[in-house]
Amino acid sequence: MTQSTRTGRPPVHLIDTEAENLTNLALGVAETMPQVSELLMSEIARAKMHSAKRMPSDVVTMHSTVVFTDEGSGAERTVQLVYPAEADISNGRISILTPVGAGLIGLREGHSIRWPDREGRERQLTIQKVTQPVRGQ
Template sequence: MNAVSLGERKLTELDYGRLIQLPAARGVSPLADLLGEAEVLETSRMPQDVVTMYAQVQVEDLASRRRSRFVLCYPGQTEPRDGYISVLSPVGLALIGTRVGTLASWQSPAGAQCQAKVLAVARAA
């Protein structure tokens, strides 16, 4: 299972509206849990340090200290070589709605427990 520790999460109304329409939002799933627990805010009221869809997020892996940049996108839009990862991936679900300074945790497809600290968030203007 690719369980994710949810913690406090914030979603924009737009992101929430789009995510809830995905098939993965139905039934019992990590996405359904996230949508049920997240605080939903108007886009204009979203703090700039929160990871939203299409925001570029920089993280640091706690084990390796390696820094990576990702852009969360919807399924079908992924381009891993360019850093575009699905919000439905274990990493994507761990990051969406978190703030700078948060420790995100997820289980890799191989079963390894992973943790990374959110270092920065940049949104397109």
């Protein structure tokens, strides 16, 4: 079952410490990447904050591996959401500072979101599966 609101934006959940890092990133690119900065700041502003220990495991967080479907094309993609310095599209690691990355953060399995791509076209993305990284190793 997918969940979205009439605005196409389901609830967002963020780890409190990640939200602070993401806010700093978004502010840092406000002049060079205004669209992504604004989109990310908007998602952070409406997010429900959780400690890392209390974050549900089916929520997209930094370093999560996400399987999602682009409903317009039917294409299914598997990516890991990472910070800009770790991004490597050829290995499936997408930066949080991309429109898709900013759209995926904080969503849960089964949620859909209408989100602009790099060209400004709205796409509906549906989260199929979220796998959390092994932490603390």
